Amino acid sequence: MSIGVDILEISRIRKLMENEKFLNRFFSDAEISYIESSAKADETCAGIFAAKEAIIKALNGNLAGLQYKDISIERKNDVPFAYVNGINFFVSISHDGDYAISVASTEEYSSKMNIADEFKVFKKRNDFTHKGDYGKLAIFAGSLSMTGAPYFASLAAMRTGCGLSYLYIDKDIQDILSVKLSETIIRCNDKYDLKDMDAVLFGPAWSFFENRDKIYKDITHSNKKLVIDADGLYYLKKYGDKLGYRAIITPHFAELARLLGVEIEKIIEEPKKYARLASNKFEVVVVLKGHNTIVMNKDNEYINHTGNPGMATAGSGDVLAGIIASLLVQGFKAFDAAKYGVYLHGLAGDLAKEKYTEYSLIASDIIEFIPKAIKMMEVK
Structure with a gap:
């Protein structure tokens, strides 16, 4: 637990309030409105300011780029609380004579x-929106004994905000996924309909059965936005399609080596070169996964710096694919969906690491922290 305590002399705040710029500099619009509506504005202002100071102390003085206005003291049922940089704070405010006293505490990781x-x-x-406004995603994933991949991809997509997720799977795993996933619409992959879909994710643990070729051709000829992951890359190589930069592929180093038919050592030596080569060859956005994941297309390049070695775990790539596909159906352009998806994935992994350690981190832990990571990436 992290605790911060602050005691503030009310007369000091009373004097500062004489300067009209003081409130605008240190308080949010909602806080200013609350202060001005109070019968004892100086005491209320001092209490809120003390609470902000207490939170800073609970963060060990590390504002991580925050301004005082970003530390907004809110109220629910007249009980003060704060949500700062992805961290929930319990806040108490009291007054004793000439002093305002505040205590702030959190049991969560204090993000730096x-x-x-x-x-x-x-x-x-x-x-005034509904689920259809946030995109319909079709996911083709999974095979017998590999039910984790469609589960992680679907759940990650929903946690990242897409409105509807349709999971197309083999009949022999339909019952398993129907039990595991409550919010996803489960259908057999021989009954797919892409007409109303905004984007398609295919490939995680998809395997190489005969009917997959027809599904792949229907998907790539549908002109839908695409995310191609894992086994889906086999079909991309097999047919050599140029996808007009509407698709995102998410290979790791070995998968990119197979896709391009080169030795993996060459990819390791010059990852940017071969990421760009694949981007140009197939006309796609490339997400080359690994330490400092590379996002590349013909015009843009991004090197990611979130994430940690604990994310080198089964299912982590499926989570990433679901995140990126979710952003794609919500209206992000292909390169931006890849860039922000990679960043969000790594940020969620970094938050998960602080709770579970790099040794114990698993894919579901990354999904657990997607909401907190999104909160930290919200527009203020």
């Missing part, structure tokens, strides 16, 4: 990560 403005991309949703 500074989220750059370019990655604050999640905007507040319009109140």
